[in-house]
Amino acid sequence: MDLFSNLALGFSTATSLENLFFCLIGVLLGTLIGVLPGIGATATIAMLLPITFQLEPVSSLIMLAGIYYGAQYGGSTTAILINMPGESSSAVTAIDGYQMARKGKAGAALAIAAIGSFFAGTVSTFLVAIFAPPLTQIALQFGAAEYFSLMVVGLVSSIALAHGSIVKALAMVALGLLLGLVGTDIYTGTPRFTLGIREYADGLNFVAVAVGVFGIAEILRNLESEKTRSVLMSKVSGLLPSKEDFRAMIAPVLRGTVIGSILGILPGGGAILAAFASYTVEKKVSKHPEEFGHGAVAGVAGPESANNAGAQTSFIPLLTLGIPANPVMALMVGAMIIQGIVPGPNVATEQPALFWGIIASMWIGNLMLVVLNLPLIGLWVKLLTIPYYVLFPIIMAFCAIGVYSVNSNVYDLYSVAFFGLIGYVLSKLRCEPAPLLLGFVLGPLLEENLRRAMILSRGDPSTFVTRPISAALLFFAALVLVIVFLPSVKKKREEVFVEED
Amino acid sequence: MNSLKVDTTNLICGLLLIATGLFFALESLDLELGTALRMGPGYFPFILACVLILLGGIVLGQAVRVQGEPIGAIAWRGMVFILPAPIIFGLTVRGLGFVPAVFICALVAAFASQRMKPLTAVALSAALTVFSLLVFSYGLGLPFRTFGPWLGF
Numbered sequence: 001m002d003l004f005s006n007l008a009l010g011f012s013t014a015t016s017l018e019n020l021f022f023c024l025i026g027v028l029l030g031t032l033i034g035v036l037p038g039i040g041a042t043a044t045i046a047m048l049l050p051i052t053f054q055l056e057p058v059s060s061l062i063m064l065a066g067i068y069y070g071a072q073y074g075g076s077t078t079a080i081l082i083n084m085p086g087e088s089s090s091a092v093t094a095i096d097g098y099q100m101a102r103k104g105k106a107g108a109a110l111a112i113a114a115i116g117s118f119f120a121g122t123v124s125t126f127l128v129a130i131f132a133p134p135l136t137q138i139a140l141q142f143g144a145a146e147y148f149s150l151m152v153v154g155l156v157s158s159i160a161l162a163h164g165s166i167v168k169a170l171a172m173v174a175l176g177l178l179l180g181l182v183g184t185d186i187y188t189g190t191p192r193f194t195l196g197i198r199e200y201a202d203g204l205n206f207v208a209v210a211v212g213v214f215g216i217a218e219i220l221r222n223l224e225s226e227k228t229r230s231v232l233m234s235k236v237s238g239l240l241p242s243k244e245d246f247r248a249m250i251a252p253v254l255r256g257t258v259i260g261s262i263l264g265i266l267p268g269g270g271a272i273l274a275a276f277a278s279y280t281v282e283k284k285v286s287k288h289p290e291e292f293g294h295g296a297v298a299g300v301a302g303p304e305s306a307n308n309a310g311a312q313t314s315f316i317p318l319l320t321l322g323i324p325a326n327p328v329m330a331l332m333v334g335a336m337i338i339q340g341i342v343p344g345p346n347v348a349t350e351q352p353a354l355f356w357g358i359i360a361s362m363w364i365g366n367l368m369l370v371v372l373n374l375p376l377i378g379l380w381v382k383l384l385t386i387p388y389y390v391l392f393p394i395i396m397a398f399c400a401i402g403v404y405s406v407n408s409n410v411y412d413l414y415s416v417a418f419f420g421l422i423g424y425v426l427s428k429l430r431c432e433p434a435p436l437l438l439g440f441v442l443g444p445l446l447e448e449n450l451r452r453a454m455i456l457s458r459g460d461p462s463t464f465v466t467r468p469i470s471a472a473l474l475f476f477a478a479l480v481l482v483i484v485f486l487p488s489v490k491k492k493r494e495e496v497f498v499e500e501d
Numbered sequence: 502m503n504s505l506k507v508d509t510t511n512l513i514c515g516l517l518l519i520a521t522g523l524f525f526a527l528e529s530l531d532l533e534l535g536t537a538l539r540m541g542p543g544y545f546p547f548i549l550a551c552v553l554i555l556l557g558g559i560v561l562g563q564a565v566r567v568q569g570e571p572i573g574a575i576a577w578r579g580m581v582f583i584l585p586a587p588i589i590f591g592l593t594v595r596g597l598g599f600v601p602a603v604f605i606c607a608l609v610a611a612f613a614s615q616r617m618k619p620l621t622a623v624a625l626s627a628a629l630t631v632f633s634l635l636v637f638s639y640g641l642g643l644p645f646r647t648f649g650p651w652l653g654f
Contacts, residue, residue: 054643167563171518171556178525178549185532185542192542193528216583223579223613389614390625396583396610397603397629400590405643413591417584424580428572429514447545459538 007129010356014364019062022055023361026063027368030070035077035380036391040090042327042434043218044071046210047395049335050402057339058354062361064335068328069121069365072311073373076113076304077380081106090307092275096292096299103295108241110377112249112297113304114370115241120257120305121366124312127261128319129359132348135320139345142321144453145463149473151446154323156477157266158435160484168431176436179204180443187451199411206334208412209440211399212419213426213433214327219392220424245297252282252302260309265316266325274310275303312362319355320345323442327434330441338406510572511564518557526550582613598649599638604630 013019029051033044048067052060075090080097093113100109142150159169182193183203194200241249259281260274282302283292292299314325315332322344324330336343341351348355373380403412423433457463465471525546535541590606597605607629611622637643 165560165563167556167559168514171553171560174549174553174556175518175521178521178546178553181546181549188533188542190532190542192532192546193525216587219583219613220576220579223576223583224574387616389611389617390621392583392613393607393611393622393625394629396586397590397607397626397633400587400606401603401633401637401643403587404590404594405637405645408644410591410594413587416587420584420587421580424576425517428575429510429517431514450545451540454537454540459536461537 002133003129006133006352006356007360009352010129010358010360013058013353013357014062014360019059019357019361020364022059022063023066023365024368024372026052026066027070027365027372030067030072031074031077031369031373031376031380032070032383033395034071034074035383036074039218039222041068041071041075042331043214044074045328045331046207046214047399047402049207049210049331050399050406052335053338053406057336057341058357060339061332061335061354061358062365064332065358065361066365066368068311069308069362069369070373072308073114073117073369074380076117077110077373077377078384080109080113080300081381082384090275092279092303092307093300095279096294096296099293099295100297100300105295107377108245109300111241111374112245112301114374116249116253116256116301116305117308118366118370119253120260120309121312122363123257124261124264124309125359125363125366127313128316128362129356131265132316132319132355132359135316136345136348139321142345142469143467144449144456145467145470146473147321148446148449148453149464149470149477150321150323151442151449153473153477153480154317154325155435155438155442155446156480158326158438160480165430166484168429169435172426172431172433172435173439176439177443177446179209179436180440181447183444186444186448197411199409203444204415204440205403205406205409205412206338206441207406208403208415209419210331210334210437211403212416212421213423213437215395215399216416216420217423217427217433219395220420221427222388223392241297248297249301252278252298253305255281255285256302256305257309260306260311261313263306264310264313264325274306278302278306308366315358315362318343319347319358322347324438327437330437333441508564511560513572515557515559515561515564518560519554520557522550522553522555522557524550526554578615579613582609582611586610594645594649596649596651598647598652599645600630600634600647601649601652603633 014023026048029048030044033039033047034041045064045067049064052063052067054060055063072090076093076097079090079094080101083094083098097109097113100106155173159166159173178193180203182200184191184201191201256274256278259278263274263277266273279292279299279302282296282298283289286292286296286298288296311328314329317323317325318329318332322333322342324333333343341347341354399416400413403416404410406412426433426436453463454461463470464474529543529547529550532543532546533541534543534547537544586606586609589609590602593605594602604626607626608622611617611625634647638645638647
């Protein structure tokens with residue numbers, strides 16, 4: 001079986017002592033930052049991203065994947081213990097998890113989240129291993145027009161999932177695309193929008209933009225109101241869920257895994273959508289829907305499994321097509337490009353060790369989370385009591401060092417400050433930064449493929465609708481746009497996001 | 502119905518989007534636009550900029566019709582201390598070197614919170630500097646100058 005020899009290659013790569021170590025560091029660091037209230041997985045990864053650049057490509061991506069899972073788990077811990085979800089994917093967990101904690105079942109809630117995540121992670125890792133290679137084959141037949149259309153789908157879907165105004169989300173995509181174009185034009189070598197600053201000729205540093213828009217803006221938002229946080233309990237006991245809890249979690253975990261795996265593959269989907277969908281489903285099928293919102297086990301187990309499964313399978317479009325499905329994957333693309341790897345269908349054939357190593361490390365990262373984080377939970381809880389004002393300077397110093405270490409370019413540090421301001425202003429104006437980052441990463445690719453497609457078709461724009469795959473993708477994108485603008489859906493969508501706030 | 506009430510959030514947002522769009526549009530007009538067949542460097546950005554202006558206009562239009570949430574508290578103090586921190590790091594890291602740059606950067610950022618006491622800030626920044634030196638310079642082996650030429654090294 002090809003699958004097993006491939007997986008064996010992956011595991012032998014991922015279980016080298018060095019890579020295991022970096023995966024462990026990644027998981028620990030990710031949890032460490034992710035557990036801080038108000039700082040979500042995307043911000044965590046953005047802040048820790050620069051640290052990984054010093055490593056070999058494989059180790060660096062493995063560490064990043066570790067950071068991702070750690071951050072997500074850290075976010076759930078915060079959501080359960082202090083009802084302050086770092087980002088929307090754990091917002092769902094907060095609803096019932098916090099209620100469980102208030103009833104003295106914090107330990108059980110945390111364990112359920114971890115076990116559910118691990119199970120979902122195991123299943124979806126296999127899914128990635130099974131589905132990634134055939135999709136790669138399809139992707140190899142993609143031409144410029146198909147790539148263009150596919151990216152349009154990704155961008156449009158990211159709009160559908162953004163909070164608040166669709167028009168603003170569209171504007172964020174356009175702004176992100178424009179910012180992505182800053183730098184030298186690939187065909188003519190003309191510098192564009194660099195304001196005459198030579199240091200920006202290579203484009204805006206991706207890390208600087210991500211750290212600014214997500215990290216710094218997040219810190220500023222937290223500084224708005226310096227409330228004292230109250231941790232629900234200083235000591236979490238009773239980690240092992242009771243027998244009834246176990247029985248209650250099996251079905252939701254299975255359903256959550258299925259829902260998450262499917263939604264994760266969709267461009268623009270991923271963890272957030274998966275968690276919401278799972279919660280809704282669980283509430284619908286439950287025999288006791290009245291328990292939801294008051295500490296239902298299914299309300300923790302389902303969404304947590306779904307968001308982990310979604311997190312995993314959202315690697316599929318990234319690894320096969322090089323198209324990031326969500327902001328976290330956009331960060332991954334940025335990391336790969338900095339490491340000199342062009343994400344896309346060729347990665348699997350040209351660098352099998354890297355490709356399968358990442359897949360295997362996903363599972364190992366999940367395992368580490370269960371084995372390490374549950375016993376360490378006391379430490380994470382202590383961390384929640386560290387006052388915020390001590391954390392800011394630490395985070396700022398690490399951001400500065402990290403961004404500078406990428407290229408030793410001081411202009412990147414000025415970009416950090418600038419994009420920190422932009423990110424903060426945008427969040428104040430209720431504009432979502434996620435579509436912006438996605439646009440930023442896809443901007444150059446989108447333009448390149450558009451121009452290439454137009455040259456190949458001799459200037460005939462109908463090439464996008466006469467090629468079947470491209471046409472289907474564009475049709476899908478149009479469909480998504482129409483659906484989100486439908487009045488009934490629009491209303492429903494607003495309700496969903498209100499519930500989450 | 503008081504039609505004079507304008508939603509400030511959307512008003513500012515719309516205006517900012519239009520201004521940004523105009524900036525990019527004007528800049529792209531300086532570049533060669535090219536044709537649809539052979540797009541010049543300005544073609545795609547110009548289209549995007551026009552889209553941005555259009556969307557800004559729609560947001561502006563919504564400002565009059567829909568009343569949104571107010572902007573809310575603004576972290577002025579945070580902005581004053583947090584945003585300059587990386588800039589100061591950038592300005593000093595070459596001249597003063599890694600150690601002073603980290604120290605100053607952390608120290609400035611520390612004052613973003615009203616709760617920080619000066620002594621705590623100094624102690625924290627010092628500890629952080631030692632930690633960063635150990636981890637980044639010695640541990641990860643980043644090629645930073647510990648102390649820079651401005652200090653006579």
